[in-house]
Amino acid sequence: MKQFYYQYNGQSHGPYSASEIVDKKLPKGTYIWYEGLDSWIPIEKSTAFSKYYNGSYIDIWGVFKYTIIILFVLCIVFLCISGDILFATINTETESKDDIQRTAYNDPSVDFNVYLEKFYRDIEFYGIRTVMPNSVTIKFANLDKYKGTVNYNGISYGYNDDSKIEIYVNPTFWNNATKAQKYWMIYHELCHDLLNLDHTPELPENIDKLMYPHMDCSRIAHMDDFIEASQETFILFALQCRNQ
Amino acid sequence: MNRVYNGVLIAFIILLGHIEKVHSQDFYLTKDGYAYFENNPKTLGVNFGIGIPEEWTIQDSELPGVIAEMYHNQDIKLIISIEAGETFISRKQARVAVDSGEIDRKITEEQEMQGFGTTLIDATSEIVDSYPARKLTFSMLRDDFIGDSVVKNPYIGELWFIFYEDVQICIMTFCPKHQYEKNSIFFRNLVKSFFFLN
Known part of the structure; x- marks a missing residue:
């Protein structure tokens, strides 16, 4: 597994795995190095991490996960309620007509x-x-x-x-x-x-x-x-x- | 309005002749001198009241279309008849029908056909309890018996046609010609005392 190092306040830190580097959410401009590189490079220019910094990638789940969960729950609740109303209306109309016909005088x-x-x-x-x-x-x-x-x-x-x-x-x-x-x-x-x-x-x-x-x-x-x-x-x- | 007013024709026969009538009590009288006709099967759903002058008698009739007769004596009478119309008409439409004078021509033709010997002498548009009405005034001759002989005496009759929803109400008044001048205002007040209850 590839190991990564980064520099912070003039000191180098590491080694870390790729997922650990991602979790740290290092700011743009942070220098990293890993085996194969000739010198330290900014993290946003590295092949391994550039996708997290070039703007086209958005961690939707990470950013919106609570919103998504809430919306999903709300959708489920709405579907349940509207279904209940629909069936209740159908049943009410049928029951009402039967009751009206039965009790008419x-x-x-x-x-x-x-x-x-x-x-x-x-x-x-x-x-x-x-x-x-x-x-x-x-x-x-x-x-x-x-x-x-x-x-x-x-x-x-x-x-x-x-x-x-x-x-x-x-x-x-x-x-x-x-x-x-x-x-x-x-x-x-x-x-x-x-x-x-x-x-x-x-x-x-x-x-x-x-x-x-x-x-x-x-x-x-x-x-x-x-x-x-x-x-x-x-x-x-x-x-x-x-x-x- | 191409129709025969049976009630009107029968009312004329009552005025001009002597028909045996069967009496019943399909109305009630109040102490203030009014007769009320409510839920009477002959009135075609029209509930109404009319003032009864002192010394006058009111009785209803089983003759078709004739609701009631009021009289002071054999010579001075008022007869109310009701006929079903062809459909509903509003007061605005009734006003147009009344002012057109069509009813004058129709009634005159019918009376000529029946040989009543009547002559139309006046026709005016009126209002009775907010409803348009047409008042036709006729002169006529009636056979009166004096002993064994028959004498033709001149009478004046008024026909008040009131257009009410889907019925036509006819109020007919009648008196000897020489008493008409004295009675005409009285008749007017009597007809104007007519009012609808629904």
Whole structure:
């Protein structure tokens, strides 16, 4: 094994192995000598150690090892948490839907068919023809009770499924809503189920549209608000159907 | 608005003739002189109230479209009827429909077809409880019996069409022509006492 010597404060030190010299992290300009050299040379010019001093070499592990370890641990933790959230969401949605369907109920004092009949009357008035699905379910369900539907006024499960209308209404919303707000919510959900309409983008200019994802009750003060919003939706839909 | 107002036609028949009616109590009266119609299956979901003048009687009717009749005597009457509309219309759209005068022409045509012998003498746009309304004033002749003989007496009738969401409410008033000047303000106040509860 090759032996190395270096000079420090006019004194020579050694012999050391190559790895011992590296560990000492000698500063640039330190003179070293090893067998085969005619004279002492600066360490950065030696064949054996020049790679540690020419700038292209960075001991990443040495310099960043704690950072790398911390990042690695953080990555593992993130993957675990996001995986948990993903699976929890999937499970929650499935469980919520099952729970909603299982616990949904009819209130004899509320006849949702009145809203359904008026919806059909209105879309026909604007020249929109649809077939009544075989399965029609519009019921109350305690949406506030389930993860994923907390604060929902209503939810529909018949989107892109023309065989059914399946809508669940939050009784907390219903019992506090005005007539216009009730019509707004039911027509919104029926547009999902019967016309397969998606939500409008959440942009300020869409806030008064029937298919805006969130219902701002303060902006639906009068039946006129509902009437004009629903008419706009039906007219646009009828035009789209005609152009296709 | 190409449609027949059954309630209006029946109301005219009630005014001009004598139809046997079945009475029920689908409304309630309050001490301050109002009749309230709430959750009444005949009102097509419209809940409303109307003032009842002293010495007047109110009764409901099972005739199609006719919700209630109010009368002071056989000669002075008010009839409320409600018809389903084709779709919802906002107050702004109703205002346009009311001002267009289309309803004047339609009702006049229908009455001519039914042979009521009515003549439109005035048409104005009004507001009833913030909703646009059209008031049509007609003159007409009614067969009145005096002993065994029939006498044709002149009457004046007012038709108030109120456009409310997806229904049209018609309030019809009626009195002998010679009493109309005295009653016209009274009728106006009576119709203007009409208000919606939802």
